[in-house]
Amino acid sequence: MLLVRSLLPEVRRPLLKQMLSTPRLLRAIECHSPLSAVLAATAMSRDAQHAEFDVLWASGFSHATALALPDAELATLERRLDAIADIAAVTSKPILADGDTGGDAMAFGYLCRRLEDLGVSGVVLEDKSGSKRTSLADDANHELEDPETVCWKIAAAKDRLLSDDFLIFARIESLIAGAGMADALARAERYLHSDADAVVIHSKDRSGAEATRFMEAYRRLQQQTGVSKPLACIPTAYNHLTGAELHKHGVRLVIHGNHMIRAAYRSMQQAAELILQHDRSAEADAVCAPVKELFAAVGVETTAPKPAPRVAKLSTA
Numbered sequence: 001m002l003l004v005r006s007l008l009p010e011v012r013r014p015l016l017k018q019m020l021s022t023p024r025l026l027r028a029i030e031c032h033s034p035l036s037a038v039l040a041a042t043a044m045s046r047d048a049q050h051a052e053f054d055v056l057w058a059s060g061f062s063h064a065t066a067l068a069l070p071d072a073e074l075a076t077l078e079r080r081l082d083a084i085a086d087i088a089a090v091t092s093k094p095i096l097a098d099g100d101t102g103g104d105a106m107a108f109g110y111l112c113r114r115l116e117d118l119g120v121s122g123v124v125l126e127d128k129s130g131s132k133r134t135s136l137a138d139d140a141n142h143e144l145e146d147p148e149t150v151c152w153k154i155a156a157a158k159d160r161l162l163s164d165d166f167l168i169f170a171r172i173e174s175l176i177a178g179a180g181m182a183d184a185l186a187r188a189e190r191y192l193h194s195d196a197d198a199v200v201i202h203s204k205d206r207s208g209a210e211a212t213r214f215m216e217a218y219r220r221l222q223q224q225t226g227v228s229k230p231l232a233c234i235p236t237a238y239n240h241l242t243g244a245e246l247h248k249h250g251v252r253l254v255i256h257g258n259h260m261i262r263a264a265y266r267s268m269q270q271a272a273e274l275i276l277q278h279d280r281s282a283e284a285d286a287v288c289a290p291v292k293e294l295f296a297a298v299g300v301e302t303t304a305p306k307p308a309p310r311v312a313k314l315s316t317a
Contacts, residue, residue, distance in 0.1 A: 005041075005092045009119025014165040015094035016121030019054060020198070020230050025247040028055035028255045032062035032083070034090045036260045038297055041091040055253070056091060058084050058120070060098035061134055062261040071134035073100050077107070081114050094121040096169070096255075101126050101145070105156040112157040112166065122167030124200055124232075125154065127187060128177070142177035147187045151194040158195045169232060171200035175210055185217055189225065198230040198253075208238030215249035 019026055031037040037056055045051040061071040063083055069075060084097055097115050102108035102125045115123055129145040154168050170191040174184035184201065191199050199218070203211040211233060222228045232253035235241055243254045267287050274284040 006089055007092045007119065009088075009117065012088070012092065012094060012119040013116065013121055013163065016055060016096060017165055017167055017197075019094070020167075020252060023252075025243050025251070026054040026253045027051075027243055028057040028096060028253060029053045030057045030059040030062050030255075030257050030260050031087055032059060032066045032261050034086045035297070036264070037087040037091045037093075040260060041093045053093065055121075055255075056087065056093045056095045057255050057257060058087060058095055058097040059257055059261070060100045061258055063098075065258075065261050065265075073103075077111065081111075081118070084115070084120060085118050088118050088120070095119075096121060097123045099123040099125045101128050102153060102157075105153045108153050109157040109160040112168070113160050113162075116161055116163065116166045121165070122169060122197070124169040124171050125150065126171045126173055128173050142173060144173060144177050144179060144183075147190045150187075151190060151196070155195045167197040168195070169198045169200050170194070170196035171202060173202055175201070175203040175205070175214070181210070181214065181217070184214055185221060188214075188218055189221055192222070192225055192227040192229055196229065198232060200232040200234065200255075202234055204237040206237050208235070208241045211235070211238055212241075212246075212249050215246070215251060219250040 016026075029040045029043070031040045040053055040056055043053060060073070060075075060080070063080060064071045064075055067075055067079075084095065088095060095118075097120050099108065099111060102111065102123075108125065112123055127145045127147060127150045128142055129149075130143040150170060154170065157168060170187075172184050172187050172191070174180065174187060188199055188201075201211060201214050201218070203214070205211065215231065215233070218231055230252040231250055232255060233246060233251050234255045234257045235246065236257050243251075246254055270287045271284040274287070275281050277283070
């Protein structure tokens with residue numbers, strides 16, 4: 001059975017905005033290739049709830065890792081856009097793209113327009129500057145961008161967009177950079193009054209206390225300012241908290257940011273080691289999907305009609 005279900009860009013693009021207009025919790029999962037996107041888009045819990053992911057997260061970390069590159073904005077912009085276009089071609093889920101630091105205003109505006117053309121629903125912009133380093137690295141030095149520069153970059157990108165459907169999320173990196181809660185909340189207030197459509201908070205505190213403190217403070221901040229914008233989080237470090245628990249703290253979108261690439265890495269590593277250890281591939285079958293499952297996932301048996309039977313022509317001689 002063919003699982004590919006794509007949508008025209010103008011149909012896909014507004015989906016995330018429409019979803020965020022409701023109070024329910026949205027769940028996103030990372031994808032880095034068309035196959036990972038198909039698996040993410042068709043995944044469903046095996047309980048009575050039949051839960052599924054609402055959004056696909058086109059992760060910069062996972063894209064770089066799939067290319068065997070560090071997460072330091074080393075992949076070229078066009079290569080990144082090609083990867084996202086490939087993902088869009090095989091699923092109907094809304095796509096939220098990781099924009100990293102976005103480069104300068106011109107580069108970020110160009111990125112947003114190209115993503116909008118592809119039917120992507122939004123982009124997340126980190127408020128860091130300088131040489132990008134992955135947020136969860138223990139030894140990375142993170143430089144925060146001036147929030148006014150971030151707001152200006154977002155406003156400039158908005159001016160280049162052709163629709164109101166494409167969303168820009170301002171991602172607060174204060175807690176990652178060690179700048180503290182006060183800085184994170186000051187940035188949140190500034191982004192509430194900017195052209196940003198939503199806010200993302202990121203933290204590597206494994207207890208989750210730091211992130212939930214921000215979430216509660218952000219809820220109060222919205223009440224005080226009279227401005228409300230959806231809050232998203234990436235709970236890689238505090239993954240013991242459920243989506244339902246985070247939702248109670250005011251989160252509208254939970255992004256599971258790197259799990260498909262991590263799962264692929266571990267399974268490929270195990271398969272290679274098992275084949276070498278046993279000098280055959282029989283033992284590796286335990287960590288490999290049957291070939292027929294792959295056929296079904298990509299529609300091998302439905303990509304072309306069966307040829308009509310040939311009928312021999314009778315000679316008239």
